[in-house]
Amino acid sequence: MNDGHLDFDVVEVADVSRHFGRRRALSHISLTARAGDIVGLLGPNGAGKSTLIAVLATLAAPNSGEVRYGNRPARRLGPGLRDRIGLLAHELHLYPELSARQNLRFFAQLYGLATRGPVDRALEAAGLSDRADEVVSGFSRGMRQRLALERALLHRPRLVLFDEPFTGLDDRAVGLASDRLRRLAADGAIVVLATHDLDLADGLVTRVALIRDGRLLSDEPASTGLRARYRALIGAT
Amino acid sequence: MSLCRIMIALTSWFLLSTSAFATQPPAAQSEYVPLKDLPATENVPAAPFLIAAYAFVWIAAMFYLWTIWRRLNRVETDMRALAQKTSRR
Amino acid sequence: MTFLRTAWLVLRKDFAIEVRSWEILTTTLFFASSCVLVFAFAFVKEGRAVEDAAAGILWIAIAFSGTLALGRTFERERYGETLRALLLAPAPRPALYVGKLLGMLALLGIAEALLVPMVAFLFQAALFSRPLLLAGLLAGGTIGFAAVGTLFAAMLVRARSRDVLLPILLYPITIPVIIAGVRGTAALLAEIPDEATATMWIGILVAFDTVFVTLALWTFEPLMTE
């Protein structure tokens, strides 16, 4: 299913607005992310980060504006586009009743991948090779998180979307996950990471997009002093 | 508020037409010939049912109009309040 | 090809989850039999069932337990937001619907395999006198009910007060299916089984199923986009 012509190396959010009745979730957001970028989508809870991630993932349609994947809007690309997108949200997208291997195999097959190689590699990367046949509901939060991350990356997506994925993880786990993200970006993925956790974003992201109340306050290359920048634009952290 | 005027006009038309109707039935009453061979039907007077039916239709239509009017008023009030708020800014 | 494969994968995945605990199956079966008993208290007079009660009770039990099972099945997909993960897969989205629908049909089929003998036994109903026609009625009715139910349960996953909205939407739309099922079954249960009437109802059910499934496949994609 890896159609070459569906691939892209830039994602453009062009003047995207999304509202629910009277509530504006996103207001005229324009943003560009290129291969190798780790774009940090920073802002307080309810800023519209999740909505933007859903729009990028093609799960939600914007009320106005469009998202272009390599100069082509989503509706012209069809279901094959979703083969190039990976999403990991706070909810882990795993079936707790199934084992780690069953979860991975199911999604591998859904993406039309071979069941052995990619699944074994993912188990290895998640550090769960020896517990592959245990059910996910018995795993710790950290183990589930690692598994979910590998599940989202199973089909080697070009656009990798993270929505508050690291809440409730200890420092070591966060460090490992961050390394994984850096490797992804270095391999040419476009990474978009929505979070309100500045400690995590600091030093990891290469671009910073600050949003509040659905509006993009700034979009700039990451620099030192992220915290000060955030405080200046958004207020107390 | 042309809409408001139209609605008032509409309402008065309706009321007028119902009252016009109300004067009609007695005249027609004399022609009423009760039928003896109605099978298995008790002999209940027809007029109250007829009036109830017609009245309900009118009341329902009026009530619906009234709800539209009320909702519209609420929206307009909100709009005015909002416009005031923005201009004060 | 991808379409059928995806449907099959979803079906197999649901089965794999179900065999871990058998939770939905056991609760649905228990609920279905409780339904029959509750209605028996209402419709048995002086030791004998009211005329045509057996057919009605059978179908009401199917509809009620079907609603319960639909709610539970999609609650599973909501927890962990796995429904979103499914929607993110590159497969054609209606295939997900078909997979879910097949799962519901299997579940309701098992429930019917319990309900039919139970009703036959408790109400002295000659349900097995024309097994093929009865199977036709059950299949037609179940497909119609589950086709609408699966679509609505799937779309209600992201709605508020979904528990109460599912039956509110489902029953008015599926009543014609229930009517067809009940009347067809009642025709089979008459002193002399009325095969012509039962066959006619099966025909109507097939027409319903075609309309419902077509509409559902057609609307699934736009309904699932937020």
Place this chain on the structure above:
Amino acid sequence: MRKAFGPLVVVGAALFVAAPYFIAQAPYESTMGLIQKIMYYHVPSWIAQYCAITVCGVASAIYLFKSHPVADRYAVSAAELVVLFGLMGLITGPLWARKAWGVWWQWDVRLTSALLMELIFVAYLLVRQYGGPGSEKLASATALFGTATGPFVYKSVDIWRTVHPKTTVVPTLPSSLGAPLALTSAAFVLLFVVLLTLRVNLAERQAALDEMYLALED
């Protein structure tokens, strides 16, 4: 439609004013007498309801596939009118039946299928009311299913009915009864158009208000 609104109101109102006269003029139907005159309000309310159902179904389909907000405004307005005219039919029907058939309710095909339609469109309004954000789409699916299955509902209830004993059937009408009926039918259809226009106007104002709130946030 907006430009034609004034004349529509006038013509509709004129029809309603004329209606009582024609209804009174019409001869009594031979078996039912005076009560049969309920027909002049009862049948037109169904005709208006069918118009509303059609508008709602078509608008819902357009909204579902094109996400056009105008279509949604027509859909929700028409859905309310389906319920309104359905209610008129469902109340006047039993009043007629009580006198003509001796019972309030008959499981007659028209009564039953009308009741089902009413339920479906009440469900539509309930979904919109309590479904939370995004419920417009869910509601439009309800309307689409309701409209598309309408003829089947009618057919299946019809067969269900014919399996049971038949009830009094309204005989085919002579033209002396038909003319006033045509007049009131036209009046009800115009009433539907007028109410729809008013309700859509309300929906537009609500949308404009929402727009203002959004602009305020921007």
